[in-house]
Amino acid sequence: MVHLNRQPGAVSPGASSLRDLHPFRRRVLPIFVAALAAAVLTALLGFQSYRAAREAATERYALQQLSLARSIAAGLEAYFREVQTSLFSAATNPSLVRMTEDCPLVMEQMSLGFVPRTSIRRIDERGILRFIHPSDDWRETLIGTACDEESFFQEARDTAQIVLSDVLINEKGQRRFRIAVPLFDTAENGDAAFRGILAVSFDPGDIAQRFIKSEQAGPAWIMDRNGQVMFHPREDWVGTHPFDSTHNKRFLYVDSTGEDIRSRLLRGKEGTGRLTVPSERKAENGELLVTYAPVLLGGQNWSVVLAAPLDEVARIVRTSGLHWLLLSALIIAILLTGGAFILHRLYRWSHQLEEEVKKRTADLEESVKYLRNLIEYARRPVAVLNPRGEVTVFNRAFEQMSGRSEKEMLGRPLDLLFALETTGQGVSFHEREQTGGKAQTIVRKDGAMRICILDSVPIFAQDDRTLIATIVQGEDITDQKIAEETKKQLESQLLHAQKMEALGTLVAGVAHEINNPINKIMFDIPLLQKIWHDVIDDLGEGTDRAQTRKYGGLTVPFLRDNLPRLLADMGMAASRIVKTVANLKDFSRRSGSSEKEPLSVNKAIDNVLRLIQPTLGNSSITLKVSLKEHLPLVEANLHNMEQIVMNIIINAAEAIDHDHGIIGISSEFSDRDNSVIVRVSDNGRGIDPALWDTIFDPFVTSRQTEGGTGLGLSITYNLVQAHGGDISFYPNEEGGTTFRIAFPAMHS
Numbered sequence: 001m002v003h004l005n006r007q008p009g010a011v012s013p014g015a016s017s018l019r020d021l022h023p024f025r026r027r028v029l030p031i032f033v034a035a036l037a038a039a040v041l042t043a044l045l046g047f048q049s050y051r052a053a054r055e056a057a058t059e060r061y062a063l064q065q066l067s068l069a070r071s072i073a074a075g076l077e078a079y080f081r082e083v084q085t086s087l088f089s090a091a092t093n094p095s096l097v098r099m100t101e102d103c104p105l106v107m108e109q110m111s112l113g114f115v116p117r118t119s120i121r122r123i124d125e126r127g128i129l130r131f132i133h134p135s136d137d138w139r140e141t142l143i144g145t146a147c148d149e150e151s152f153f154q155e156a157r158d159t160a161q162i163v164l165s166d167v168l169i170n171e172k173g174q175r176r177f178r179i180a181v182p183l184f185d186t187a188e189n190g191d192a193a194f195r196g197i198l199a200v201s202f203d204p205g206d207i208a209q210r211f212i213k214s215e216q217a218g219p220a221w222i223m224d225r226n227g228q229v230m231f232h233p234r235e236d237w238v239g240t241h242p243f244d245s246t247h248n249k250r251f252l253y254v255d256s257t258g259e260d261i262r263s264r265l266l267r268g269k270e271g272t273g274r275l276t277v278p279s280e281r282k283a284e285n286g287e288l289l290v291t292y293a294p295v296l297l298g299g300q301n302w303s304v305v306l307a308a309p310l311d312e313v314a315r316i317v318r319t320s321g322l323h324w325l326l327l328s329a330l331i332i333a334i335l336l337t338g339g340a341f342i343l344h345r346l347y348r349w350s351h352q353l354e355e356e357v358k359k360r361t362a363d364l365e366e367s368v369k370y371l372r373n374l375i376e377y378a379r380r381p382v383a384v385l386n387p388r389g390e391v392t393v394f395n396r397a398f399e400q401m402s403g404r405s406e407k408e409m410l411g412r413p414l415d416l417l418f419a420l421e422t423t424g425q426g427v428s429f430h431e432r433e434q435t436g437g438k439a440q441t442i443v444r445k446d447g448a449m450r451i452c453i454l455d456s457v458p459i460f461a462q463d464d465r466t467l468i469a470t471i472v473q474g475e476d477i478t479d480q481k482i483a484e485e486t487k488k489q490l491e492s493q494l495l496h497a498q499k500m501e502a503l504g505t506l507v508a509g510v511a512h513e514i515n516n517p518i519n520k521i522m523f524d525i526p527l528l529q530k531i532w533h534d535v536i537d538d539l540g541e542g543t544d545r546a547q548t549r550k551y552g553g554l555t556v557p558f559l560r561d562n563l564p565r566l567l568a569d570m571g572m573a574a575s576r577i578v579k580t581v582a583n584l585k586d587f588s589r590r591s592g593s594s595e596k597e598p599l600s601v602n603k604a605i606d607n608v609l610r611l612i613q614p615t616l617g618n619s620s621i622t623l624k625v626s627l628k629e630h631l632p633l634v635e636a637n638l639h640n641m642e643q644i645v646m647n648i649i650i651n652a653a654e655a656i657d658h659d660h661g662i663i664g665i666s667s668e669f670s671d672r673d674n675s676v677i678v679r680v681s682d683n684g685r686g687i688d689p690a691l692w693d694t695i696f697d698p699f700v701t702s703r704q705t706e707g708g709t710g711l712g713l714s715i716t717y718n719l720v721q722a723h724g725g726d727i728s729f730y731p732n733e734e735g736g737t738t739f740r741i742a743f744p745a746m747h748s
Contacts, residue, residue, distance in 0.1 A: 045328075058310065062272045062289055065306045069293035070270070072220070072304045075211040076295045080179075083200065084162055086113060087181040090198055096122065097183045097195050099130055107133040115206045123147050124196040125157075142171060156180040156197045164300050167204065167230050167239075175238065176201045177230070204230040222295075223303045227262055230302070261290065268294040268301035275307070287311075381452070381474040387467045389413050401452065401476050403444035414472060417442045439477065451478045507698075511581045518577050525571045532563055595640075596723070598633040598746055601667055601676050604641035609665075612649060621653055621661035628668045632745035634676050640719045647716040648680045648739050655684030655737065669745065675725075676745050681738035686731055695729070 090110060095102040099122060107120045111133055119139065122131040127148025132139050147153050152165040165178045180199040184192040204222065208231035212220045221232035229237050243262035261273045270293040288307045295302035375382045376395045381402075384393035391414055394406035402409075402417050418440055442450045454474040461468055536559075551559060605627060616623060645665075652663050664681040687695060696717040720727045725743040732738055 058289065061308070062291060065289065065291040065308055066270065066272060066293065069220075069291050069304045069306050072211045073293040073295045076207070076222075076302070076304070077297065079207070079210070080164075080297050083114070083179060084181075086110060087162060087179065087198060087200065091181050091183055096198060097185050099124070099195075103131050104133060104135070107131060114200065115202070115210060117203045117206055119201045121147075121199045121201065122196065123153060123199060125194050126196075127153055130196075138172065152178050152180045152199065153197055156182045157194060160184075160194075164297050166226065167224055167228065170201065175204060175230070177204060177224075178202070207231075220304065220306045223265060223305060225266070225300045225302060227266055261292070265292055265294075265303045265305075266301065268296060268303075270294060274310070378473075381476065383409075383414060383472045385414060385470040385472060387469070389415075389470070392469070398474070401444075401450055401474070402442055403446055403448070449478075450476055451481050452476045514577065514581050518574055518581065521574045522571070522578065525567060525574065529564070529567050529571075532567065536560055595637045596635045597638075598635055599638055599641070601631060601634055601636075601641065601678060601743065602627045602629075604636075604638060605645055605665060605667065605678070607638075607642050608645045608649065612646065616653065616663075619653070619661075620659040621656055621663055624662060624664045626664070626666040628666075631667060631669055631676055634723070634743040635746055636723050636743065640723070644716050644719050644741065645678065645680070647712045648741070651712055652680055652682035652684065652737070652739075655682055655686070657685055670742070673742070674745050675742040678741040678743075679738055680741075681732060681736060683732070683734065683736040686735060686737050687729065696727070 090096050090106070093106055094100070095106045103122060107122065111118060111120055120133045121129055124130050127146055127150075129143055129145050129147055132142060135143070152163050156163040160182050162179065162181045165180070167175055167177050170176045178199045178201045180197045182197050183195045185195045186192045208220075208222050212231075219233050221237065222230045224230050227241050227243060229240050229242060232238050241262075243265065261271070264271055271291075273290045273292075275288045275290050287310045289310050290305060290307050292303050292305045295304060372393070375384070375393055378395055379397060381398035381400075382393070382395045383391055383398055386392050390411050391406075391409040394404075394409045399405055404417070439451055439453050442452055444450060452474045454472055456470050456472045458467055459469045459471065460466060548555060554562075605625075609623070609625065613623065649663060649665070653661070656663075660683075662683050664679070666679045668677050668679075669675075670677050696713050698711060698714040717727055720741060720743075723743055725741060727739065727741045729737055729739045
């Protein structure tokens with residue numbers, strides 16, 4: 001046995017190497033672990049991505065195939081629409097309808113627009129084939145044969161519509177389908193007689209090859225409305241039902257979705273599905289992606305079916321996955337080697353960016369504060385809305401105008417400020433276009449109304465499409481509106497006062513000029529009546545000559561019988577003139593404020609009723625009185641108030657022209673405008689609508705023939721205006737008119 005003695009403090013060479021390598025391992029180990037983790041993660045992601053890519057590629061491939069099937073179907077539909085158009089045009093050709101000598105030539109010209117190996121047949125109304133094109137070879141021997149048992153002939157004859165037949169076998173054992181159009185000969189009287197059909201016979205293969213390209217991935221075929229193959233690249237498929245499990249025993253194994261595919265095909269639907277093609281060796285079974293689209297032909301549903309192997313899709317996905325893995329490995333290497341440099345540059349850039357963000361944030365905050373102060377202390381109301389129309393800024397001027405604080409309005413729509421009558425009538429300030437210039441009514445929090453003009457301006461982002469905010473600014477024009485209305489009212493009152501003053505002066509002059517002569521007449525008429533009474537006896541005495549003597553062309557007997565009545569009529573006419581003069585004087589007279597005193601409206605109404613009830617009691621008019629007790633007093637002249645009520649009641653009585661008249665008189669207090677209201681209603685003939693605008697003007701009346709002067713309502717209007725009141729009227733639903741008189745109530 002050999003013993004090795006070590007010097008104190010000596011270090012073995014292996015230990016020295018391990019210590020020297022330890023710092024290197026500490027640096028490399030994290031990188032190795034990160035690379036290993038990245039590789040494992042890349043593998044997992046690659047597997048998941050492969051599966052996702054395979055499904056996505058299969059889905060995209062299915063959509064491409066479906067688009068191709070739709071394109072083929074659209075081409076077939078367009079071609080057959082052209083064929084139908086050609087047949088409809090041919091159905092009106094006299095040569096074809098009446099089978100003239102030009103019939104074969106017309107059929108030959110028609111065939112030029114069809115695919116090769118297409119024949120055209122003219123069959124008469126008894127089902128006998130008369131012409132066929134082309135007529136060479138074996139087809140010529142068919143002329144004269146009976147076709148009346150053919151389903152396409154019977155259906156075209158019975159329905160009088162164009163008919164598309166199912167696939168049938170022609171005289172040479174070839175598969176064909178036919179389109180037949182019925183032919184009618186219209187007589188001069190309009191009757192249409194059936195003259196047979198014109199049928200075009202097509203080879204399904206020729207039609208399909210025109211629209212199905214050979215470079216398509218996988219076979220494509222066409223199926224009729226019964227699910228039977230009309231065209232397929234493999235001849236042994238033609239005539240089979242590949243999606244019908246009861247018929248499909250040889251060519252195609254259909255999984256549980258086969259019946260679903262067949263059902264959708266027969267209903268004219270489109271879609272995709274997967275089928276398995278069996279092989280003698282199970283490992284070689286191939287999976288097909290089947291896409292199908294409907295072909296709508298005059299009520300029949302054909303289908304275009306495309307079948308493509310999924311192995312090609314899987315191969316493409318595998319190749320793409322391998323490329324992706326290689327690219328991922330390269331990317332990981334680049335990321336690991338350049339990570340430190342990028343991290344260092346990123347740190348420096350983030351530090352600089354942070355400083356720049358701080359600086360710009362401070363500038364932005366200063367700008368926002370500046371703009372906020374501009375809006376906050378603007379003299380005009382300004383609000384800012386977000387894209388949803390909610391308030392984000394509500395300045396002090398808006399607060400003063402609306403009576404609501406910014407805190408109350410934040411996050412709420414501006415529309416709640418508007419009066420109910422304007423809500424929903426275009427008041428919206430978060431639209432994408434500039435609006436404004438329209439006066440709106442704002443309801444303050446205390447219920448007061450303010451009128452303002454609001455303008456809105458939308459603010460967009462740099463793309464000019466994204467709405468950022470909407471600025472709404474307004475102008476309170478309530479005082480301006482009140483001033484304008486007051487000015488109009490004062491101008492109207494001044495104009496009316498000037499008119500009334502001028503008219504009053506004129507009326508006073510006319511009344512004065514008329515008064516003296518009429519007084520003379522009124523004084524002389526009683527004198528003449530006394531004179532006539534004294535002399536009538538003397539005129540009656542004497543001879544027969546005295547009896548036949550004429551005075552003023554009138555005999556004594558006539559004068560004795562009629563002169564007293566003539567003098568009485570003169571007195572009555574003079575009295576009417578006196579009454580008119582009195583009304584004119586009343587119209588020209590004004591009531592001064594010194595004559596007014598606090599009084600009750602009910603007192604004036606009671607006084608009038610005591611005066612007028614005896615008169616109305618003798619007529620067929622019934623008074624209905626409803627006076628509210630404890631009404632506020634009004635400042636008025638009692639005589640004028642009585643005249644106002646008297647005139648309205650008399651006017652109502654004169655409007656009643658039947659024997660069941662009713663006049664209603666009521667009084668009440670209105671809190672809304674602090675007024676005492678008097679209403680007088682009747683069930684008379686009402687006021688002519690033509691007089692509604694001028695009924696209170698002087699000398700306006702509809703009773704000229706009855707002696708009306710037209711001054712009653714005019715005098716009443718002036719008296720009401722002199723008391724600071726208002727008078728109006730409205731027609732009653734059951735007939736008649738209601739006058740409403742409002743007097744301002746005195747404060748208690």
